[in-house]
Amino acid sequence: MRIILNGKQTEVSSDVTISTLLKSNDFPEEAVLIEHNGAIVPQEEWANTELRTGDKLEILHFVGGG
Amino acid sequence: MYDPLIIGGRELKSRFFVGTGKFSSNQLIPQVIKASGAQVVTVALRRVDPDYPQENILNYVPVDTILMPNTSGARNADEAIRIARLARASGCGEWIKIEVIADNRYLLPDNFETLKATEVLAQEGFVVLPYMNPDLMAAKQMEAAGAAAVMPLGAPIGSNRGLRTKELIRILIAEIDLPIIVDAGLGRPSEAAEAMEMGAAAVLVNTALATAGDPLQMAEAFGLAVQAGRQGYLAAPGIVHTTGQASSPLTDFLRE
Numbered sequence A: 001m002r003i004i005l006n007g008k009q010t011e012v013s014s015d016v017t018i019s020t021l022l023k024s025n026d027f028p029e030e031a032v033l034i035e036h037n038g039a040i041v042p043q044e045e046w047a048n049t050e051l052r053t054g055d056k057l058e059i060l061h062f063v064g065g066g
Numbered sequence B: 001m002y003d004p005l006i007i008g009g010r011e012l013k014s015r016f017f018v019g020t021g022k023f024s025s026n027q028l029i030p031q032v033i034k035a036s037g038a039q040v041v042t043v044a045l046r047r048v049d050p051d052y053p054q055e056n057i058l059n060y061v062p063v064d065t066i067l068m069p070n071t072s073g074a075r076n077a078d079e080a081i082r083i084a085r086l087a088r089a090s091g092c093g094e095w096i097k098i099e100v101i102a103d104n105r106y107l108l109p110d111n112f113e114t115l116k117a118t119e120v121l122a123q124e125g126f127v128v129l130p131y132m133n134p135d136l137m138a139a140k141q142m143e144a145a146g147a148a149a150v151m152p153l154g155a156p157i158g159s160n161r162g163l164r165t166k167e168l169i170r171i172l173i174a175e176i177d178l179p180i181i182v183d184a185g186l187g188r189p190s191e192a193a194e195a196m197e198m199g200a201a202a203v204l205v206n207t208a209l210a211t212a213g214d215p216l217q218m219a220e221a222f223g224l225a226v227q228a229g230r231q232g233y234l235a236a237p238g239i240v241h242t243t244g245q246a247s248s249p250l251t252d253f254l255r256e
Helices: A018-024 B028-036 B077-089 B111-123 B136-145 B166-175 B189-198 B215-234
Strands: A002-005 A008-011 A033-036 A056-064 B005-007 B010-012 B016-019 B040-047 B066-069 B095-098 B127-132 B181-183 B202-205
Touching: A018 A056, A033 B077, B016 B028, B016 B215, B028 B215, B040 B077, B066 B077, B077 B095, B077 B111, B095 B111, B111 B127, B111 B136, B127 B136, B136 B166, B166 B189, B189 B202, B189 B215, B202 B215
Parallel strands: A002 A056, B016 B040, B016 B202, B040 B066, B066 B095, B095 B127, B181 B202
Antiparallel strands: A002 A008, A033 A056, A056 B040, B005 B010
16 A cells, blocks of 8 residues: 655555554664654554555654754 | 853753754764753754664763754744644653744744744743744744743854844843843854853854864854853943043153
8 A cells, every 4th residue: 555654655565553664664763753644643652553545654853953 | 150041940051052953973963062061952853764864863962951953844833833742742852942934045034933833832831942033023922922032043044144133132132031042143152252242141053063174162162152251241341432541540750
């Protein structure tokens, strides 16, 4: 299925959760923030948040800034 | 000398805030923070790019530092509010620098949208520090909206042009009952000292450090300048005259 991951159409497997998506893409779990369809998802809910076709997922992190 | 700056219930010994953008290497960041003496440090929030993995900047910021995420990238109040809520959800604290910019050439802030975001976020319990054009009426509105401090620009972001808005900042210092933190544009330590001598509560510097030949030495120089300027302000400078005023007692015996 396709989701919109950080603004890009991305193909993911159909039974993916936020946790499994992060692991399969080598995203460092401890360093990222997740917004799922516009709502912030706390880390303890990543393992049981299943993604559906067309979902919008933002994976964010802190970078240097002034 | 005991002269703390209190913002959001936190007592700060250092009046020098630093940004973490544009350094040639993340390894420099902890050294710059140490050399500057800063206790408040800004960071930004961005999408993770799997093709260009970046290290977590927070690994380079000492744990006792107060993090002040900015809302850079926001073009209106709603986007700034969204970034602020995300940043707070990360557990890095309540402080937020509101930065709303829709002008890509001069990177000047939108005071109206900044005010709207300040109002909402202050009500949600954030410690809100709006980055703004130094406009007195807007600063009064930020104060009424619950800002913890206001951060007028000295010159456009990243320009190293110095304290170009001096006269307007002087008015904010005189009229606004909040800490005035000069943010953006300062390029040299003397400019930071000048802002502090005028009565600014603190200054925030990033580009001047990141683009200096020796960022660590520049961080230390700015830290000293901020302290010097602050002490000069507290010491209350003497009256300015247009003519010479003798410093030595007049020697009348030569003429008698």
